[in-house]
Amino acid sequence: MNIAVCVKQTPDTETRIKLTEDQKRVDESDINFILNPYDEFAVEQAVRLKEAHGGEVTVISLGPDRVKTAIRTALAMGGDRAIHLKTEKHPDDPLVTAKALASVLKEGNYDLILLGKQAIDDDHNQIPSILGALLDIPAVTVVIKLEVDGNNLTAEREIDGGHEILKFSMPAIIGAQRGLNEPRYPSLKGIMRAKKIQIEEREVALEPEQLKVELLQYPPPKNPGKIVGDSAEAVPELLRLLHEEAKVL
């Protein structure tokens, strides 16, 4: 099975986001970057499928030089090859990112393309579905279960208040959701192996962006709350406040 995994490097979830003075960008100086947590599920699934069916896993990532660290993590988990699409920064417009990925994915003739359902930085939730339309192949996202039977796939995906089961065939795109699997920690052997893999670098010409981030702001600070009490005796007062002051009960 010829598998591609598209990954993004994102700040760690515990990061406190600081903005640059002009509020145009996020200040990256103190950020601990990681492999996007949802992409970990995608990499894990790719490696498991390779282990079960044979084949090769190609890791693809777009972005500045620092994304190589995320690529190495994915390789250490079991990826075989890697392509780095070099750009100065991550585009604001996910459609632009997706088009650049699509052109590389087209060449690769992959049976299966896996990626996280969203990146936890810009939270667009768009790339897997966009790729489905651009490549005109099935794309099922927010997937928590995937079964492969020859060329046929059955995926279970989360919807609001339930699950959907979809059937389709390869080539296809899967957007991984938490619960799809339990990602492995890279082994020492995996890390050593990853170091030896040559990451193929490619320059990409990005299309003009139609979506632009004009300004970033911190959410308005919450007004300091009220400690209603320090025992269960405070419950009637809490309920009164919710009823009379907040008017939510």
Add this chain to the structure above:
Amino acid sequence: MKVLIYGEHRDGQIRKITFENITLTRSLNAPFEVVFIGADIPDAGEQLSRYGAEQVTLVKGSGLEKYSPDGYAKILAQLVQKHEADVLLMGATATGKDLAPRVSAILNAPLATDCTKVELDGDQLRLIRPMYAGKVLANVSLNSGIKIVTVRPNVYSAHENPADAEVREETVEVPDLKTVVKEIISGAKGKLDVTEADIIVSGGRGMKGPENWHLIEELAELLGAATGASRAAVDAGWRPHDEQVGQTGKTVSPTLYVAVGISGAIQHLAGMSSSKYIVAINKDPEAPIFKVADYGIVADLFEVVPKMIEELKKMKN
């Protein structure tokens, strides 16, 4: 500027986000139409009239009774063009998240997802969307002919504003469907999803184990709330993934969020701090959750929650 609102429906019911988007669009004073694909809603006209829709189109076609991501996307893209819409407005629901990017790709039109503010300034849309699960708010602009926007549920409330809805049916040629939903598994009967709920009761590590979750469930039932969980509770295997609130779970904006035994890790706060009112119950007075809580009780949850249940039962009677 003409807006096309994608009407969401499930099991013959129009979903709340559709009415929210109608109310929002009316507030923009923009002409709009509502389209439903594959819907069988007997009283669509009556329901939509109540919220002020005047133009409604029910799109029919063979095989459209069940959701098909690629099929619906192609049809919706055609509708946007045929109805000469400048803006396609959808909900940032499971369906909206799935469908909108595909339409964006087909029409080469930019998409701003999960917006929490949509304003119109002349012909320019002013949009705000949270990033980093709400740690940052971004003002984004869409510079294109057709623009696509999905709006976070529960942010704009739906208001009744009666009009006379004209409901038309339109039959379309259905493209070859690559992906079709074979089966829908509903969650526990009547179980509300956290993203749609007005009230959420969430439990964390302080709950000590899944065997204590009946407290969360009972409290939630009395409040008509959905149940959520912190990452700690999900990682421990106490609760299913779909209940997780936070940066690697769901981002929610209910009217009331009750955090029980949740300390308030930064990634959890990111996912829920835009709730209108937050109640925190935790025995650690230093817990970060109290920094975002409107009302807090610093005490043992195993004493506070049973008392809440008892008092709420009294109120009900």
